[in-house]
Amino acid sequence: MSKKAIGKIIIIVAPSGSGKSTLLTRLKSDFPMLRESVSYTTRTKRPGEEHGIHYFFVSKDEFLKMRDQNEFLEWALVHGDYKATSRAFVKSHLDRGTPLIFDLDVQGADYFKKEFKDQAKVIFIAPPSLEELEKRLRHRNTESEEAIQVRLKNANAELDRMFDYDFHIMNDDIDRAYKELSSIVTEILEN
Numbered sequence: 001m002s003k004k005a006i007g008k009i010i011i012i013v014a015p016s017g018s019g020k021s022t023l024l025t026r027l028k029s030d031f032p033m034l035r036e037s038v039s040y041t042t043r044t045k046r047p048g049e050e051h052g053i054h055y056f057f058v059s060k061d062e063f064l065k066m067r068d069q070n071e072f073l074e075w076a077l078v079h080g081d082y083k084a085t086s087r088a089f090v091k092s093h094l095d096r097g098t099p100l101i102f103d104l105d106v107q108g109a110d111y112f113k114k115e116f117k118d119q120a121k122v123i124f125i126a127p128p129s130l131e132e133l134e135k136r137l138r139h140r141n142t143e144s145e146e147a148i149q150v151r152l153k154n155a156n157a158e159l160d161r162m163f164d165y166d167f168h169i170m171n172d173d174i175d176r177a178y179k180e181l182s183s184i185v186t187e188i189l190e191n
Contacts, residue, residue: 006119007094007096008099008188009099009116009119010123011108011112011120011122011123012101012104013108013125013158014126014127015127015151015154015159016151016154017127017140017151017155018127018136018155018171019136020103023125023177023178023181024036024103027101027178027181028101031185033099033189034100035093035098035099037085037086037090037101037102038052038056039055039056040055040058040072040082040083040085041055041057041063041081042057042059042083043081043083045057046142063082063084071086072085072087073085073087073111073115074115079150079151079154080147080150083105083108085102085104085108099189121188122165122166123166123167123184124163124164124165124167125169125177126159126171127155127172130152130156130159133152133155134148137152167184
């Protein structure tokens, strides 16, 4: 009898503005075998985002109905909006042995570590400082002042958790940070 394929779970956690999206874009290009989970969210679409590609954008009522029907593996209220991971998506890909990559917050990462133990590897990406993080958030010009303040407050709490995970990377130089991320992902996929 053949051994059942078991997929790997790679989770990227970082405060908003840490360069996570830039690093993930490069990573997905260099590691096409990684399948990204598309989260559900009640957040408003930003310019350039597409439903089903960046997120599944749903109303709060739709989200809560799906949550109550146990369709999510994990869910959280993040920066005032709900986000969740589809249970069916994760199960189907893990059963096929597909390596999955997730962009999650600390709550989601904690859930995955609890649920999947060492099958889930978490990589925390940190900005060089809170001051630099604020500068990056303001430069994006996508959030209100109130949203920026919420993200900065959350980032401070998230940075306290940096060393709780399997790996951590300081993104003070995007090329160096990517080289480190690529090396870590290669190691995870080979083991």
